[in-house]
Amino acid sequence: MRRGVWWFLLVMLLVLGVSSGVWAKISEATEACLSCHETVTPGIVADWKKSLHAQVTPRKALGKEKLARRMSAERVPSRLAEVVVGCAECHTMNPESHKDTFEHNGFKVHVVVTPKDCQTCHPVEVAQYEKNIMSHAYANLKKNPVYHGLLDTSLGPQVFKDGKLVYEKPALETQADACLYCHGTKVEVKGMATRETEMGEMTFPVLSGWPNNGVGRINPDGSKGSCSSCHPRHSFSIAVARKPYTCAECHKGPDVPAYKVYMVSKHGNIFSSAKHQWNFDAVPWTVGKDFSAPTCATCHASLIVDAEGNVVAERTHQMNDRSAWRIFGLIYAHPHPKEPDTTKIKNKAGLPLPTELTGEPVAEFLIDKKEMAARTAKMKKVCLACHGTSWVDGFFAKFEKAIETTNKQTLAATQILLEAWNKGVAQGLPASIFDEAIEKMWVEQWLFYANSTRFAAAMGGADYGAFANGRWYLNKNLQQMADWLKFLLEAKEK
Numbered sequence: 001m002r003r004g005v006w007w008f009l010l011v012m013l014l015v016l017g018v019s020s021g022v023w024a025k026i027s028e029a030t031e032a033c034l035s036c037h038e039t040v041t042p043g044i045v046a047d048w049k050k051s052l053h054a055q056v057t058p059r060k061a062l063g064k065e066k067l068a069r070r071m072s073a074e075r076v077p078s079r080l081a082e083v084v085v086g087c088a089e090c091h092t093m094n095p096e097s098h099k100d101t102f103e104h105n106g107f108k109v110h111v112v113v114t115p116k117d118c119q120t121c122h123p124v125e126v127a128q129y130e131k132n133i134m135s136h137a138y139a140n141l142k143k144n145p146v147y148h149g150l151l152d153t154s155l156g157p158q159v160f161k162d163g164k165l166v167y168e169k170p171a172l173e174t175q176a177d178a179c180l181y182c183h184g185t186k187v188e189v190k191g192m193a194t195r196e197t198e199m200g201e202m203t204f205p206v207l208s209g210w211p212n213n214g215v216g217r218i219n220p221d222g223s224k225g226s227c228s229s230c231h232p233r234h235s236f237s238i239a240v241a242r243k244p245y246t247c248a249e250c251h252k253g254p255d256v257p258a259y260k261v262y263m264v265s266k267h268g269n270i271f272s273s274a275k276h277q278w279n280f281d282a283v284p285w286t287v288g289k290d291f292s293a294p295t296c297a298t299c300h301a302s303l304i305v306d307a308e309g310n311v312v313a314e315r316t317h318q319m320n321d322r323s324a325w326r327i328f329g330l331i332y333a334h335p336h337p338k339e340p341d342t343t344k345i346k347n348k349a350g351l352p353l354p355t356e357l358t359g360e361p362v363a364e365f366l367i368d369k370k371e372m373a374a375r376t377a378k379m380k381k382v383c384l385a386c387h388g389t390s391w392v393d394g395f396f397a398k399f400e401k402a403i404e405t406t407n408k409q410t411l412a413a414t415q416i417l418l419e420a421w422n423k424g425v426a427q428g429l430p431a432s433i434f435d436e437a438i439e440k441m442w443v444e445q446w447l448f449y450a451n452s453t454r455f456a457a458a459m460g461g462a463d464y465g466a467f468a469n470g471r472w473y474l475n476k477n478l479q480q481m482a483d484w485l486k487f488l489l490e491a492k493e494k
Contacts, residue, residue, distance in 0.1 A: 030086030048234040053085035067284045072124035093117040099220040114219040128317040135225045136340045137183040137216025143343045144352045153434040182250035184214025239280035242297040254448040261461035267293045287385045322379040324372035327454040333403045335366040402457030406450040409474045413445040416481045425488035449473040
């Protein structure tokens with residue numbers, strides 16, 4: 001009889017463990033959170049229960065062989081080591097540094113979980129991300145008058161007034177719904193509000209710039225970035241981060257068409273056909289075993305090993321670690337900046353740009369040829385895991401030729417624009433350089449067509465870089481600019 005009772009208890013424990021999805025110990029604080037939130041936000045709780053955070057304690061994670069670890073910390077505070085990473089472990093971390101901390105059912109809770117919270121277990125990743133241009137994406141856009149001018153003339157609603165089109169300033173909500181969706185907002189506490197909930201009347205902080213998952217989000221604790229840009233809460237899945245759909249959130253439009261190019265490439269074709277056979281959760285990620293073609297993460301972030309466990313590429317959260325060239329977002333492709341804060345850069349004309357308007361790089365702010373070669377070697381090592389040397393060298397030769405030719409065609413467009421400015425048929429500096437028809441054509445030359453051509457060359461995009469949005473449009477746009485300049489000059493003479 002006693003044996004039957006023990007078997008019954010064992011079966012019940014197994015059933016409860018499987019149904020909850022949680023095997024390791026949960027802290028009392030997180031249990032308190034779950035007691036309400038399983039009813040109030042069941043989707044969030046379900047996601048968390050399926051996550052590794054809910055399954056593995058930091059102590060157990062630290063016991064893994066080094067290459068298999070997902071944590072970079074060598075130790076964590078003893079109070080956290082023996083319990084899973086739950087609601088309280090993240091949302092009550094460092095309460096004194098969070099301006100959005102508030103009293104909630106006896107706990108000091110903050111709404112916005114930030115990299116400073118995550119660095120308790122992932123300090124290396126957070127330190128790498130701080131060196132990443134992405135982490136400065138908000139300030140690099142908002143505090144650069146050239147880029148901000150492009151934002152205003154892209155998002156600002158226009159009204160027809162006194163015979164002219166006039167730009168109005170784009171609302172903060174519009175910015176947050178467009179450029180700042182990816183670049184990140186500044187999240188600030190604007191006060192407190194009391195509202196009725198299923199659990200009675202409660203008081204919560206009122207946040208501006210929220211919700212947002214932008215890569216350069218300015219958080220209430222002063223940190224930059226959002227880990228959930230790539231690892232969505234509350235599953236924080238490495239598998240999601242490794243799939244191209246995640247990068248597509250911000251790298252899909254004509255200004256950064258990485259996803260579109262990838263999906264028409266041979267790599268994208270293989271991914272679409274074979275992804276159901278791949279293991280996106282494995283750490284480390286074994287080339288040839290866990291996947292058979294790269295995704296964005298393979299080339300730019302993930303820890304890759306060969307079948308014998310030899311490291312092909314170290315994990316990095318500085319996304320340009322393996323990239324020598326910065327190929328999008330700016331007027332000309334150029335070596336990557338030395339620092340992620342690009343507002344420090346000034347060219348000879350005093351403009352906050354990494355190149356002169358005529359294309360010459362502002363070398364003092366950019367990585368040198370030695371660093372470019374080192375980064376290219378890292379990327380080539382990833383490629384060489386599947387390809388021969390002649391294939392890889394030939395591929396990079398085509399890519400660098402695309403950089404050369406697109407920069408040359410952007411220079412031709414710039415020369416036409418400078419001619420329009422010099423002849424007085426367009427305003428130019430110090431006025432906005434984005435609000436006249438010929439200026440908008442110039443922007444499309446580098447922001448859409450040159451970028452698309454370079455991405456196609458970098459990722460094997462074939463037709464995308466020829467006719468879809470590439471070389472044909474580079475030449476067509478140049479002809480339109482030249483014709484428009486001729487029209488303006490002729491109109492001025494009459």
